[in-house]
Amino acid sequence: MSEKRKVRVLLADDESHVRLFVKTVVSSMGCQVVGEATNGKEALELFDQTSPDLVLLDINMPVMDGIAALKALRVKSDKVAIVMLTSLASADIVEQCLEAGANYHLRKDLPLNELKQEIRDTWLAHMQDLRDAAGGAA
Amino acid sequence: MKFDLAKMLEEVKRDERGGKAQEKKVLTQEEIKAMARRRRRAEPAKPQEK
Numbered sequence: 463m464s465e466k467r468k469v470r471v472l473l474a475d476d477e478s479h480v481r482l483f484v485k486t487v488v489s490s491m492g493c494q495v496v497g498e499a500t501n502g503k504e505a506l507e508l509f510d511q512t513s514p515d516l517v518l519l520d521i522n523m524p525v526m527d528g529i530a531a532l533k534a535l536r537v538k539s540d541k542v543a544i545v546m547l548t549s550l551a552s553a554d555i556v557e558q559c560l561e562a563g564a565n566y567h568l569r570k571d572l573p574l575n576e577l578k579q580e581i582r583d584t585w586l587a588h589m590q591d592l593r594d595a596a597g598g599a600a
Numbered sequence: 601m602k603f604d605l606a607k608m609l610e611e612v613k614r615d616e617r618g619g620k621a622q623e624k625k626v627l628t629q630e631e632i633k634a635m636a637r638r639r640r641r642a643e644p645a646k647p648q649e650k
Contacts, residue, residue, distance in 0.1 A: 551626045552624035552625065552626055552627065553624075553625065553627055553631075553635070554624070556627060556632050556635055557635065560635065560636060566632075566636055567632050567636065568629070568632075569628075569629050569632070572629055576629070580629070
């Protein structure tokens with residue numbers, strides 16, 4: 463995005479056409495897709511193998527759903543940006559995801575430009591949070 | 601006759617919940633954004649991981 467190094471993205475969605483779509487979107491934003499998972503368990507494995515900067519997580523997935531994966535990822539790292547990208551967007555689910563440590567919650571049906579903008583804004587806000595935290599810790 | 605499978609599935613799920621019509625409102629992205637902002641304001645930056 464605005465970083466010199468490409469932002470490394472891990473995608474998790476059980477639908478191959480959604481993964482292809484999201485991969486195309488984030489690649490067009492200058493990100494590098496370092497892994498594609500079809501469920502939460504795979505996402506955890508790929509997270510360990512690829513060390514992404516940003517994870518885009520679906521919620522409804524077999525084997526391990528996105529919320530369980532989110533919680534497990536947050537145990538592994540609080541530096542990675544995690545964005546839920548899902549068609550589930552009722553208040554209780556959004557609240558549950560934010561409570562569990564998601565940086566943001568995006569509806570899958572957003573118009574393309576809006577989707578890109580929201581991902582970009584979330585990433586920039588996350589980078590700012592990391593800088594603030596590093597400054598505060600120094 | 602046309603069947604709306606999504607609607608039928610929702611009705612089955614509702615029945616499984618005890619027949620209560622608990623329609624959950626899907627938030628707009630703006631509503632989600634407002635919710636995320638409120639949470640960010642309420643939560644000061646946490647110390648980062650070791």
